[in-house]
Amino acid sequence: MNPAQPTVFVVDDDTSFLTAIARLLKAGGYAFQGFASATEFLAHPPGDQPGCIIVDLHMPGPSGLDLQDALAAVDHPLPLIFLTGHGDIPTSVHAIKQGAEDFLTKPVKGKILFAAIERALARDARQRAQRTRRRELLDRFDALTSREREVLGHVVRGQLNKQIAGNLDVSERTIKAHRASIMAKLQVQSVAELVRLTEKAGVLEQGAGGRQALQGEAPGHAVPGRAQDALPPR
Amino acid sequence: MNPAQPTVFVVDDDTSFLTAIARLLKAGGYAFQGFASATEFLAHPPGDQPGCIIVDLHMPGPSGLDLQDALAAVDHPLPLIFLTGHGDIPTSVHAIKQGAEDFLTKPVKGKILFAAIERALARDARQRAQRTRRRELLDRFDALTSREREVLGHVVRGQLNKQIAGNLDVSERTIKAHRASIMAKLQVQSVAELVRLTEKAGVLEQGAGGRQALQGEAPGHAVPGRAQDALPPR
DNA sequence: CAGCGTACTGCACCAAAGGACAATAGCCGG
DNA sequence: CCGGCTATTGTCCTTTGGTGCAGTACGCTG
Structure with missing residues (x-):
């Protein structure tokens, strides 16, 4: 078979x-x-x-x-x-x-x-x-250490290295090291890609209660559905 | 009524x-x-x-x-x-x-x-x-000029100011000016927020054919659906 | 035409990010 | 106990990003 x-x-x-x-x-x-x-x-x-x-x-x-x-x-x-x-x-x-x-x-x-x-x-x-x-996305995130994920969380929220360092109570240099490691492991070159990747993977909703992630395919049926109105050229 | x-x-x-x-x-x-x-x-x-x-x-x-x-x-x-x-x-x-x-x-x-x-x-x-x-999101994007939207597209793709400048064949200083304007109009302080905002709004899929954006609510019905597996702590 | 918004650009300066080189310390499996 | 991984930090230097100040040019509108 x-x-x-x-x-x-x-x-x-x-x-x-x-x-x-x-x-x-x-x-x-x-x-x-x-x-x-x-x-x-x-x-x-x-x-x-x-x-x-x-x-x-x-x-x-x-x-x-x-x-x-x-x-x-x-x-x-x-x-x-x-x-x-x-x-x-x-x-x-x-x-x-x-x-x-x-x-x-x-x-x-x-x-x-x-x-x-x-x-x-x-x-x-x-x-x-x-x-x-x-799964491929999540596998990449799996390579991150727990500390790196923590830093990642702050990074994608737009915080500066300095601020992250303050929050985690470590040196700014350490944050830079973690960032470099994150970027390497996730194979991205820019913060923009980083954010998109984490968004797409739906990782790190580290809020208190249960965590939710994106649903694979919407559970429903494909209704015709017009495309949403996008921005018209000005 | x-x-x-x-x-x-x-x-x-x-x-x-x-x-x-x-x-x-x-x-x-x-x-x-x-x-x-x-x-x-x-x-x-x-x-x-x-x-x-x-x-x-x-x-x-x-x-x-x-x-x-x-x-x-x-x-x-x-x-x-x-x-x-x-x-x-x-x-x-x-x-x-x-x-x-x-x-x-x-x-x-x-x-x-x-x-x-x-x-x-x-x-x-x-x-x-x-x-x-x-709608609120799109309204903010509506405030952008066409040129700003163009720059935005490159920014959220992670390009450097220098690269964007090269692509659009203008000075790097000009790009910086546009960026500043974009950040102000969209009311964000960081590239991370910027990326998330554009992703959420589903704006700027300026690819050739028809453009697609996020669908408001999935057309289907809310099946019980378990939460996707998130990253387990390492 | 004057005023306004937009695009574009230069210079200077400061803040932030990132890479290179290096080092200390703790934990864990073999 | 040693090698490897992780976390941490330092210094130095370069590249980027962001901002203030200033000025030119173009097109539209009253």
Whole structure:
């Protein structure tokens, strides 16, 4: 199973359906993996491979929504497509609000299903790229020592070496040393880059309570959304 | 009609329903305004007042979805709640994906409706605050001259005065003058603040094609979403 | 035309940042 | 116990950044 090949995971208690959709998906060029229940899926969670999940709503044991909750609870990033024979509007609304890629009803037209799968896979690829970028950024920050992070915090808030030195009660020369080390480790040449990097990484919200960082991709769906008005030339 | 008082706009061709919900809403403490069709609503678009819209799906003339599209096309920010007697799953999924706050079915329990309204109003308030902040930022940038914006672009990319001077083919002293002016107009004391401000405002993506800026609020719905992993202390 | 804002520039001076070279001290794993 | 990493600091020098003061030039507006 090539890890670069997206896999469609299907969770459905109807084994005959599982067989049928397996054939359909393989014919469509997708790798397929079936599960008879949400429990079974959660017991053998796919690793980091790209793909998406198609899940039935009503199943013995945990329902499709339960699976969605469980996956969200462990931050499992695979996009979810609901595919059910007995859905209702409130349920579909709830599922979509919770971030499901789609909510389809059986019987489903192959074209509709494939379109949903393509959207889900595209979304997965986007999120995957996003995570990779973020991970690379965080790795760079990991190389910083705790003291360096502390100094960084003051630097990106625009404080002068002198002020930082005063705050941390050390010599200005020491701050310069830390700064140099920070710039080297983060591979930036200017304060401007430094600030942008820390902003993008969402690191160092060292405020009291819990820390928040940027969210990878907005949890929602891509509505058409016009570009915000930018500055018109004067 | 107090502009600070949120208004619930209801678009429904059923006048008896309109009357009934008007009573219900007023009893619930909301300002109410009714419209018999999407066309009528679009002909008298509410100004900037806070509120939300409750809209029927099937109506003579433009449907609820058409209204949603029309509002999106003009960037009308009021949250939309669908309330219909004859909805189906695909439609509800579509509406939610397009950013509707909720999709309810008639008859609706008062409690459910009020809950949806409260969510919609809360969202509207959030977006409103966001827009205000953004507007304030953009206003500051509007004070910059075109030349200053040009210099700003180079500054936030971390270029030295000397380099900027070379690029724009002017004296370094001139750049210093522009910088000083920029800092003053944007009311910042350091390059760090400057960078953060421009990032936040999403200004100056002066690249060739269309420009993109930050989106006010993510178009989607607030899924629980755990905070991203921040840097653990070393 | 006078006044105003904008762009541009020179000179001088001071403050801040950054690099080079060097050194002391504590902590930790092998 | 030694080597390596980290934190700390010093001195000296160079490069940058920021500001005050001053002056020229251009275009727009009353």
